[in-house]
Amino acid sequence: MRNLETIQPNQNLSEIDPVIAWSAWEPSSQEPWDARRLRHLMRRGGFGAKPPEVQTLTNGPVSNAVDALFGKHTAQSSEAFEQESAQIASGVRSGGNIESIAAWWLHRMLHSPSPLIEKMTLFWHGHFATGADKVKDTELMVQQNQLLREHALGDFRKMVHEVSKDPAMLLYLDSATNRKTHPNENYARELMELFCLGEGNYTEQDVQQLARCFTGWEIRRKSFRFNPYQHDSLTKKLFGIEGIESGEQAIDTVLAHRSMPTFIAGKLVRFFVCDEPNPTSEFLEPLAEEFRKSDFSIEPLVRKILSSKLMLSNWSIGKKVRSPIDFMIESMRSLQMTTNLDRLSKGLEGIGQALFNPPNVKGWDGGRSWINSSTLIGRSNLMVDMLKDPATRFGRGDLDAWLKSQQVSNPDQWLDWLAESLLSVQLDSSDKQRLLSATEKSEVGLDRWRKTLVALSQNPKMHLS
């Protein structure tokens, strides 16, 4: 059956009907459900497909693949994984070293049977940005991370309430004290500007009034406590609405603002579908409606985005720049590569993505801002470092054994294999020629196999999703 409602890859967002964009994608002869499309979905919704799952998931319906991102229908035991993760956590939690905590999280991204949960936790970490260097307490950072994970696909409103009392968040925003006589405006402003509504949807008066609602909210001995003596109990006015008293009421009022569903939908579209342009409110309306309908539950909204025509048609191919974590973790998952994750987390910091230390309260800008002279050279250098690291293994063994297991026996096959597994925008024949001739000779510490991967890291297509 011909599907008349297809989206052409070269269409601008403004030319696409939003109802069509967000409706469920269906396979057709022009756009089959195949390994390439599966890999694209697993890349965007998670951290890439592991070789064993590619065939299974391509043979089943699209919904199975989406479910696999959520951790359903998987052969992998989540109990065993959680035990392993908890063991690693107990080893590093008391150490106070944030890079080791980051390494613990990278382990989860690499091995979790529910990659979407880790990806969403990463999304919320950038959204509710909090920096360990300022908080100066790794235990509180881990606690916040667990909070974000717990609510990652759950009730958005509940998450905002809990984040607003999270010690790491309040310490980061200098809101560990908020006194009646001089209300602290920092959390009030960021709650509206960055977490719930976006710029232009509130006034300076709203900031001042909201700050009054949070007076008396404190952190004492690393937990939240409400101090009635410091609380301004007169009523406040928010967005023209009178009679608001407590901080909790104020948060509910902010969450009820009409721009909230559109704002959150827009951020998720940027994270999963395309870096640019920023979609209009009209374009986001079907998603905002879904969010409202589900009483602000995140899972149905994310599912709708990942299953949509916009996501799964050829349109979204190459429409995102790979973040540093995307670049390394996707490569590692495809190659079943393990390495010294402490070193990896330091390396990721060097190319612009320090887990637990976003550059500022706006999180990571993403998109084109991942790419500059330093980070491009840095990405290639990081790949070299990881490939030369003595701790690095491929499928728990050495690279030669692993290549055999993938039936790769010459450089041509290797390049094809890498391109299929790692690239969203495919290489053309001149790309291939140059890469093959560039890696004819090995150099110190880098055999031809490794060198090909490094050469690929210097190719622009490696940095697009």
Add this chain to the structure above:
Amino acid sequence: MKRRNFGQLGIGACAGLAIGSGHPGGWLQTLAGELASQEDRWLHSDRILVVIQLTGGNDGLNTVVPYRDELYAKARPKLGIPTSDLIKIGDMGLHPSLKQLDGLLSEHRFMTIQGVGYSAPNRSHFESMDIWHSCHTKKDRTQSGWLGRMISQQGSSSSDSPVIHLGSEPLPLACQEKGVQVPSLASLEQMRLKSKIRQGGDSDLQSKHMESDRGRSEAGSLLDFVSTSTVAALEVSQRLETILVQPDATGDFPKTGLGEKLRAVSRLILSGVKTRVYYVTLDGFDTHANQPQVHANLLREWSEALSAFLVRLEQSGQQDRVLVMTFSEFGRRVSENASLGTDHGAAAPMFLAGPRLPRIIHGQNPDLSDLEDGDLKYQIDFRSVYAAVLDGWMHTDSRKALDGDYQALGQALELFA
């Protein structure tokens, strides 16, 4: 004072050279002559601008203090700097952390420009910073900034990028513009490739490939962007290799973030790189709580790095060609808050340093009795300072860069005698 010859500037086929100011002729020819000579001046100029951005909103009122005004002590019973600690310049006093600037002050090589801001001040970090970078206060700002647009208009006579950003934060909007590539360098050493893979052997092949990509790529502009960025990155890396193999003669710099950045800038300047503008940032000025120690440390980091930088340039006779301009996205509220800090404010001072300047303090002292929403009112639009620097120091035409005409306002400031 000796001026080193940094080699030939590409004069190129500059027809304007033939039209001198004394050439007789009609209005059109005179205009063409003026334009040609402005382009000349840009091409021949060896002047450099270093922009230091203090990120977070520097508390200008505690940096340059109106100590004689009793309203100051009233508004800041805990945060007010004791008069005896200040470095006095007439009615105003500099924060004690700025004592490194003593030498510069006595030589008239440091100027405070008071009350800089813009109308309808925006107190969101990101919005206000965007305004300082794009020079637009309206919502429909384009994704471009004043330095990016400057390059787009003026171009460059050398293959060195006219603007370089040194730092690991994302490329500032100020340096962005369609079709313009400004390198972002986290550090000079990190730009060395650990595996030099010669892809195709020459950059001609790279650009030919990029051209064909542009024509048929499904991914369109993102692929273009990453492709162009990759070529640029590899070129910068190669260029820096030739500099980094030479010994580092920069000498003593404070071992702070800003110190390291300005050391790298000085290394590039002294090695003869033809870059005209360097952009660096110092973060941490958002002092909502526990301001005294934090602010003092940051001001010390700034003044020590600035001083070391200018001293190094002076040792090589370069101090008259480099202007350092320091700004922040807003000042802070006049009254302190209850967390021993200050909240986001509005107008604040900017600072110039380097060459000899006509005065030490420019502009009226802040009027603490005439506030707007608890904040200082601005006297000087920041774009007129940019215009003065672009037109009067850099020899460019500020109108395209600023996307507006602030030339007359800039000239009226008389910052450069």
